[in-house]
């Protein structure tokens with residue numbers, strides 16, 4: 001099948017936006033299938049930083065943006081991002097599933113008040129995503145297709161407001177007007193995408209968040225409220241799973257996490273600060289400083305298994321430059337028992353990482369740019385050793401290494417992925 005599913009293998013922020021953009025060049029459509037504006041996907045083009053929350057970042061390439069039924073739509077952000085695309089000369093004609101959910105102001109308020117109720121906060125993005133999905137499961141959720149039908153919209157807002165005992169008054173005018181403007185883009189994603197794929201078109205599915213934030217398989221309850229795994233691309237876009245192609249697992253050369261929850265390889269102090277500042281590890285959506293740690297093979301092994309990863313895209317390799325020793329967690333020790341995968345572990349809080357230490361590599365921007373021109377063999381040899389170890393440990397090949405933020409700084413190991 002001429003399609004790729006791009007998913008994150010860590011706790012989000014792996015660089016899926018850039019990878020999706022690279023793979024979307026020349027594609028017919030690029031699809032978000034879960035999550036909403038909690039995601040922050042960035043593409044840096046010609047020095048301009050484009051931040052996408054709800055549209056797929058791959059749409060900056062000109063591929064048609066599709067928002068599947070599995071998503072939660074923030075209509076203001078959606079319209080803002082369409083204008084952003086216009087400002088770079090992309091006249092996007094999105095296709096938005098009529099079944100996609102709509103987030104209301106009260107969902108954002110509830111997101112905040114639920115956090116306050118919890119003993120230990122999850123550290124959500126407060127975009128209202130969890131409460132909006134909860135309403136969907138209760139079968140009272142507002143859907144994109146309802147926005148252009150005034151009577152349905154009014155009735156649904158009444159019911160949602162009554163259930164939560166919160167006002168929805170302001171939302172009616174705002175949503176009804178947006179619904180009128182967006183109606184031309186609302187439709188059936190299944191017929192469109194299946195037709196495209198059957199006709200030989202190319203489709204990229206752009207996942208949001210990461211495997212370890214999956215609602216069921218992640219570090220519950222410190223997770224997001226949707227399924228972040230490759231399998232979700234099928235249900236969330238309405239395309240049969242037999243039509244999904246390669247699964248591209250995106251992983252950062254180290255690990256970050258934003259919000260609460262276990263993080264066995266977390267580091268702090270001066271080294272964490274160096275990595276945080278050279279990697280610009282601050283939330284795209286919230287601006288929060290991200291927690292930083294070493295690469296975690298047991299977690300990645302689990303994520304590769306859950307997603308059935310075909311090949312890996314490693315991002316931000318350059319951020320680890322000029323560090324004398326780079327560590328990789330190869331297993332956990334928990335109550336005297338060794339774990340090689342997070343799969344066997346119920347509670348991560350007692351997991352102690354066992355590290356292998358690698359010699360660091362030194363390279364400045366000009367050396368990285370030479371490496372990019374020269375290809376895989378021009379990467380610093382210690383960095384190649386590090387990457388080779390990752391491939392061996394995970395049993396999956398690396399197809400793409402990305403250094404630096406701007407598009408143009410990436411090394412494809414195998415031509416077929418270029």
Ligand code: IMP
Pocket residue numbers: 011012013038039040122123124125126127128129130208209213222223224225258259260
């Ligand atoms: P929510 O998705 O806003 O409910 O947040 C739940 C958890 O997922 C929090 O720890 C967030 O920081 C995290 N999260 C949600 N979206 C992203 C993302 O795009 N990148 C990284 N973390 C995320």
